Amino acid sequence: MTHTALAHVDARFQLAFEGFQLAVDLQLPGSGVTALFGHSGSGKTTLLRCIAGLQRPDSGFLQVRGQVWQDSTKGVFLPPHQRPLGYVFQEASLFPHLTARKNIDYGRKRTAQAATAVELEAIVAMLGIEHLLDKIPAQLSGGERQRVGIARALALKPQVLLMDEPLAALDLKRKQEILPFLERLQRELDIPILYVTHSPQEVTQLADHLVVLETGKVVASGALAEVLTRLDSPMSQGKEASSVLQVKVWDHEPAFHLSHVGFAGGVISLPYQQATAVGTPLRLRIDARDVSLTLQQPVQTSILNVLPATISGMAKPVSGQVVVRLNLGGVPLLAHITQKSAVQLGLKVGMTVFAQIKATAIV
């Protein structure tokens, strides 16, 4: 991903239905993947529909990369078909009466600045759908349809890509089939992607920026590593609480079937990443319950990854449980420990401890 200087996406919406209110005021980065995360009823899809113009809020302001799309104080409202965006729906919503190719061309031939034939070829190749172009949607699997749906949105060369739980309707196998394509999108596209999801796993895998929504309100918004580990964010308290580390492959130790990766907080050993060259950036997810704490550097332990850290915060979301936020050379890491351990070790904010990491996952 190239980092050109881009304006932000500014979105302010007020909307009230019966029993539901959306009130958001967000500034989102002009590139990378922003995950809009929340449970059902949090308003994340409504927010996305407002950005697309599919839903008209009671009042709102929307500016994308310097262009005002909507300003209720001035009576400005671009209808969806005039907004230079791409939208990927939860159920691919392909036109059943058209082949995959004609689905992709539907939007392409309706906009002047759409992808050229060469660009389209690259999009089709990136999504691996060359062999599907002459099939109709009924002949495609759910995952294939979703890939065609993504190609259809990208063929517009949109200025922002909106994705509404593109994986939610797929089974685990199909999800695994699509995720690599989404990761490529994240790396190769120079436009902001707003990605609605209720899956923490997709968030840690894809997002650069995270917005957490609850009952129509933004409860946290910021860089992924930061928001994931904020103690007041619901994501740091649940069973699936985790931290994300951006690391680089340091070296390999094939004799022990290990690879070592480094980041500001130290070096971590991973199962051997034979196919990954030294210097390759990787993203690691570390579940908070896989991190334990000791006061002294353990000398005889089977755990390889022991890193020095300072405690930067603690919270007790449920009785018996303590969430500890650690600082490893400026990088935040969460640990879930029992309240008894916290008391026995006398943990306090500012203390220096050692974080033992039992397991990591490359995402």
Add this chain to the structure above:
Amino acid sequence: MLSPSDWSAIWLTVKLAGLTTLILLVIGTPLAWHLARTRRWWKAPLSAVVALPIVLPPTVIGFYLLITLGPKGPIGQLTDSLGWGTLPFSFTGLLVASVFYSLPFVVQPIQNAFETLDMRLMEAASTLRATPLDAFFSVAIPMARPGFLTASILGFAHTVGEFGVVLMIGGNIPDKTRVVSVQIYDHVEAMEYAQAHWLAGGMVVFSFIVLLLMYTLNRGIRMPKI
């Protein structure tokens, strides 16, 4: 076999049914879309008005059309002042009456098709830069194709089968308003049973083929739901 006046009646019937169907497709499509989409209070009363010809005796429709289109009726006075004369007992009058009479048979199948249309597809079209009208023609209408086929066939066939309305508003004028159903009536009145058989039998065969066509074609092009 068929006499020249029989052929004339057949041609007139085909012309009447064809034109009626065409007009109904043009005015019935927006009406069906509106009925399928609106949530306003007038949906039920409007639906009821559209469906009236299904339950009313054709003579009732014919009677009121005769009064409104006639020299003393509001529309009759309007057409007269425009120099068009009055419509009853003319082919145009018959056409107007047929449009009313067959309206529900065209509107309802199209409305059903529009009601089952997944509105997310229309939203998808709008995010793909299609204006609402563009999306209507490029997505809603192609998706509703089976409904349009049924509507055309039913509208045509129902117009071919009308009798009471024709007698009330069209009368029995050769080459102008004497359609097949009236011609059969005339043959029977004149005890020309053989002549009546040719036309009546023809109608049975025609109707059967039309319905057969409709059921076979509609099964073939049913849209898979995604």
